[in-house]
Amino acid sequence: MKFDSDPILRDLHGEGGARDGAIARLHALLVRVARGEAARRRASLPARAAEEVDDLCVQAANDALMAILSKLDTYRGTARFTTWACKFVILEASARLRRHAWRERKVELDDTIWDRLSDQAPPILKRLEDDQLIRALHRAVDAHLTARQRLVFQSVTMDDVPIDVLAERLGTTRGAIYKTLHDARAKLRRALTDAGYVDQRND
Amino acid sequence: MTDHRFDEILGRTGRDPGCDAGLDFIDEYCDIVARGDPVPERFDEFLIHLNNCRACREDTDGLLAAVREERNRNQG
Numbered sequence: 221m222k223f224d225s226d227p228i229l230r231d232l233h234g235e236g237g238a239r240d241g242a243i244a245r246l247h248a249l250l251v252r253v254a255r256g257e258a259a260r261r262r263a264s265l266p267a268r269a270a271e272e273v274d275d276l277c278v279q280a281a282n283d284a285l286m287a288i289l290s291k292l293d294t295y296r297g298t299a300r301f302t303t304w305a306c307k308f309v310i311l312e313a314s315a316r317l318r319r320h321a322w323r324e325r326k327v328e329l330d331d332t333i334w335d336r337l338s339d340q341a342p343p344i345l346k347r348l349e350d351d352q353l354i355r356a357l358h359r360a361v362d363a364h365l366t367a368r369q370r371l372v373f374q375s376v377t378m379d380d381v382p383i384d385v386l387a388e389r390l391g392t393t394r395g396a397i398y399k400t401l402h403d404a405r406a407k408l409r410r411a412l413t414d415a416g417y418v419d420q421r422n423d
Numbered sequence: 424m425t426d427h428r429f430d431e432i433l434g435r436t437g438r439d440p441g442c443d444a445g446l447d448f449i450d451e452y453c454d455i456v457a458r459g460d461p462v463p464e465r466f467d468e469f470l471i472h473l474n475n476c477r478a479c480r481e482d483t484d485g486l487l488a489a490v491r492e493e494r495n496r497n498q499g
Contacts, residue, residue, distance in 0.1 A: 253492075256492055302493060306489045307449055311446070344432050347431065409433050409436070417429065418427075
């Protein structure tokens with residue numbers, strides 16, 4: 221299925237008033253979608269920051285509009301044009317909103333998480349429901365992960381730090397953080413497989 | 424002993440294209456899901472990534488919500 225007949229797309233490829241009108245309609249759509257995303261994430265945002273959050277939404281829409289206009293020729297028509305365009309504003313808005321939610325929180329390696337009483341343990345460790353499994357995972361983390369892999373693995377999986385927040389704090393990209401996480405998980409799976417706790421494949 | 428309780432913390436195995444490659448599929452995937460069509464097999468690796476990456480899962484949920492909202496708006 222090809223989706224390349226949207227009137228906004230047609231007018232963006234035009235000139236003069238038609239193009240200006242299309243840009244205005246697209247910008248209105250992007251602002252609306254960014255605000256919708258902020259509303260959806262309201263529970264994770266500081267309660268008294270409504271005006272700041274709305275500024276973030278408008279900034280996200282502005283940056284998304286610039287990105288869309290510069291990448292218009294890369295639109296392949298595999299999704300509706302408005303869906304393709306909304307992708308840009310969702311990515312801009314969600315990254316800003318996650319950073320906003322974490323702006324006053326530290327990101328650091330906390331080795332005490334392994335020894336906390338069960339009611340204070342990270343939820344993902346609570347769900348392992350077994351001290352023997354937690355000890356096996358802790359041993360694998362200590363024995364097989366580099367310092368950076370430990371920081372990324374523990375921050376993302378146990379402290380629920382968003383990867384784009386972690387990327388910003390560590391001066392790198394979301395893709396690079398995800399690669400580090402992926403490699404750390406693969407090492408841990410191999411170690412736990414060798415120790416007899418998991419299968420190599422789970423799908 | 425095999426324990427599937429590790430699956431959540433270790434993620435799903437199978438080829439995971441990562442965030443950057445995964446984001447190439449997010450718009451097409453959301454349109455398919457919003458239409459209620461079956462998701463083709465070529466999205467399998469993307470779905471592995473969604474299972475393993477909370478940020479991409481949240482972004483996909485956000486885009487899907489926006490697609491549905493705009494569809495309702497245009498129909499209303």
